[in-house]
Amino acid sequence: MPIIQITDVTKTFPPRSKGEAAAPALDGVSLDVQKGDVFGIIGYSGAGKSTLVRLINALEKPTTGSVVVGGVEVSALSESRLKKVRLGIGMVFQQFNLFTSRTVWGNIEYPLNVAGMPKAEQHVRISELLHFVGLVDQAHAYPDQLSGGQKQRVGIARALATSPDILLADEATSALDPETTREVLALLKRVNEEFGTTIVVITHEMEVIRSIANRVAVMEKGRIVESGDVFDIFSAPQAEATKRFVSTIVTSVPDPVALDALRARHPGRIVTFSFADGSTSQSGVFLTLGDAGIGFELVYGGINEVQARTFGHLTLALTGDDAAIDAALQRIAGVATVTEVA
């Protein structure tokens, strides 16, 4: 049974002013997250992903539909009965949302106070967490004295304090520079691997999905337009929105503009070879072309790695006898997808 089960959820916020139509923030969303997953939800701002993630710890209630977390229907619980559920779900925020009136220690202590943990046990737990996120020396510093990366590490330590089964990360790296983003993502990955914590990551950056997620859902205008295994989504995106996201970090096939430029420079035939199943190597392609005496030049594309599997699209300009090229392409079609683009 999935640890998070969102079924047919809609969420409509009341209109800002009278007469304005109430636009649904979520429009028929269903989603299953399995225990131990790092589940990425990607979409542009306004796509509804922040609302979606807040359904999981019931900071938002759905207008219709149900949200079941760890077997409990959280969408049906009253605010006072949500305490136990929320203690089992950590949350990390884009703007960190640290308590500025408390030290690093005090921030991590807060959820433990809510949970009613005895002081002696708290002490042990907070020390553990400070070691885990590497902030032992900053224990008594106030948030204002920390860098962005340090603040987010405090945020993560605070979210993990009560050893939750689920961690929600709402654009956790969007306010950080690339170097710090890598550090924080590595930390989240460690959380998933060492504690088996299920993580739901909200982001608008495909790089975040590629680095840590194993499953992904793409959102657009309050709906999930595509979801699945991260490798499948990256190597063979179906929906338009997904293709746009994938193209932000994967160089695949040349777009019409790039193709015109290639055509002008290369008079021969231009062919794209796609390696999508992660197992074939491109050496077979080059061997076949070489054996047939066909001249080739790599003009576009690249090979990508996602979840330790590779895929990619290589566009070659081929020169030689047309019949020989046709014959070679026929043989190559067995190991890679061949598309003649010009």
Added chain:
Amino acid sequence: MERLIELLPNLWESVGETLYIVGIAMLVGGLLGLLLGLGLYVSRKGSILENRWVFGILNFVVNTFRPIPFIIFIAAVQPLARVVVGTGIGNNALIFGLALAATFAISRIVEQNLLTVQPGVIEAARSVGAGPFYIIATILLPEALGPLILGYTFIFVAVTDMSAVAGLIGGGGLGNFAIQYGYRLFNPTVTWAAVIIIIVLIQLVQLLGNFLARRVMRR
């Protein structure tokens, strides 16, 4: 000047009275204003105890009474003072009126300062399972403490200002001293003696407020 020296015992007594009047009014008004301000904050739309009716009523009450000029307000609440503190004149009636006026003024200051607390911080507290009253005590008030201290300092100055109309209902204090012995008897030296003491008093409180707020906000 000789007259001032003769009046020195009265002057010192007036300083004591002002401290007593303003002190009690700030204590009572400060506490009630804090509660009223919290009520306004937590009941407003989107807040932790959102309630349209409670907010509407509190907002109406504060908006109605806060803008009344104090010199009229103190006369208008005289009947109420008779019921609550048993007298419509003298220092106790004055303290009653000041405390009431301070309550309304402080409630707005408190509400405004609480609104400067980042909503995300409140959300973070909710996300770990903290309930609304626990959040008020452990997050909301500590996060807004610096601005709140400055707000209370500001109101202290305003209440000292308002306390000067004491003479109207037979109360004492520095304001009354300046009017009675200085202004009415054409003795500017006496008036100015009271003025200087008020300035020093307010400066001291302002310095203390700034110092405390800075200490709290530096972290």
